[in-house]
Amino acid sequence: MVALPENGRHRIIEVIAHPLTQRLPAPTQTSWGRYDAVSILLVEVRTDTGLVGVGESLARFAPVAYAELVEAALAPRLLGQDPLAIGANWARMRRALSGRAGGMLIEAIAGVDIALWDIAGKAANLPIWRLLHGEARPEVPVYAASVNWGGDDEAVAETVARFAERGFGRMKIKIGTPVRAACARIALVRKLAGDDVELTADANWAYVLDDAATVGRALADNGYTWFEEPLRPEDEDGYRMLRARCPVPLAAGESNYTADQAAPLVRDRTLSCLQPNVTRAGGISETLRMARLAAQHDVAYAPHVGMSGIICEAASLHLAAALPNARVMECPVSANRFKSELADLAPGAARAANGNLAVPQEPGLGLSIDWDAVASMEFLARKDVA
Ligand SMILES: [Mg+2]
Known part of the structure; x- marks a missing residue:
């Protein structure tokens, strides 16, 4: 003290x-x-x-x-x-x-x-999650990210097997163009992972509306849980039209900076899942506003981490531990020195047990640089x- x-x-x-x-x-x-x-x-x-x-x-x-x-x-x-x-x-x-x-x-x-x-x-x-006076979860469910886009089937199989060996029951794949290749990849990963693994797909804005609708049907046919950033983030009308045509829930939010920007697609529930990155979206303060806005509209909160560092991961964990609508958090598994070398908190992928990450109990973020x-x-x- x-x-x-x-x-x-x-x-x-x-x-x-x-x-x-x-x-x-x-x-x-x-x-x-x-x-x-x-x-x-x-x-x-x-x-x-x-x-x-x-x-x-x-x-x-x-x-x-x-x-x-x-x-x-x-x-x-x-x-x-x-x-x-x-x-x-x-x-x-x-x-x-x-x-x-x-x-x-x-x-x-x-x-x-x-x-x-x-x-x-x-x-x-106190740890930050205690300051937020929320759910006080001791651990947060995570998904393994990501199976790279491109590469051959053998590389995909190796990544899926590696995620499974580490105990992840939830995985994300990257998809892109051409659409036929994306649909083939969606089916391949479902076959490799088996029916019990929760799968999601992230397009990083790869598609126009009609192509996104085609890919959305393939995701539905293969039992995927969400379709992430199918369109560029500014195309809000496109997201609404896709919502009407796509049988798979839509997820987005890592490209938003503020709650005001997230609000239109959250309020009308075009998005089923909002994914702000705390190191982009104005820190813990603004991410809290975004996640609480989502909670008011029964939209899930799923922190984006991506290629960020150990502090992004820790701050996201505190938020997910506290927020009532936190559903699952991204856990990048690929090698990243910003996680493995910068802090005394071991990288999340190494600490994840049975698809969950333990929430830090020490004061503040709970790590030292x-x-x-x-x-x-x-x-x-x-x-x-x-
Ligand atoms: Mg993404």
Whole structure:
């Protein structure tokens, strides 16, 4: 526990950004493209009472630009402020952008916001999920992500077998174009996985409406649970039309920055499942607003993690532990140094038992960062930024 100063308030004295890049040990292939390297931004917030919070921003490319946003546009608005006044601090940061909320600034805010929640938990000596006063689940169901798009049948069989060996009873596959190849892949994975495995498919916006309807029928024929991001996220009318034509529930949300952006397809229940990424969607504060909006409309919440790092995974776990409509969380299984090397919390895929991840019990996010590992990656990011 950290003693409060005499006036009863902590004050923010430093906000530090750490841009990180890694070469992926094995490339990730989606309909969007092939990823050989990936970046994130870590954010460190320090107080005059010795508390340190850490957060993460989704920063796939140009992480140094995100670091500049945090240190030049956000930090000056926070220095001297009370870190526990998270709502006020979020509003202060939001005013760094006079236009609609979105893009890199909201992703940068996400990193700071998560660090402030980490501080709030440490100040209260409670894990973040306890601060959220929700369901208090001891573990969260997860699904293995993902079977790559492309590759041959042998590679697909190897991945499905690896997921099954690790005890995952839920798996996601990536699909794309051509449509016939996607339909063949959908049937192949069902055959390989067997009827008892819960399968979902993610198109990463690969389709136009008619093609998405065709793929949707193949997913229904093979008993898939949801069809993720079939269309580009701006095509809200397309999603509504597809909902009427597609027998499989639709999932999306990782491309949204705010609850306002998620609202139209949640309110009319075009989406059955909302998948915000906490390191994109304004941090824990805004992701909470999105997930609660979804709960009001009986839409499930399923945190997106993707190629993010260990803090994204931990923050998502705290949210899923607390929110009543949390259904299942993404658990990427491919090698990722942002998970295996950065923190003392072992990577989720290694900890997942019987398809569940245990929720951290320590104060704040429940992890401590290995700053030596961070230093080595920061050097790579500055020398070799994508
Ligand atoms: Mg996705």
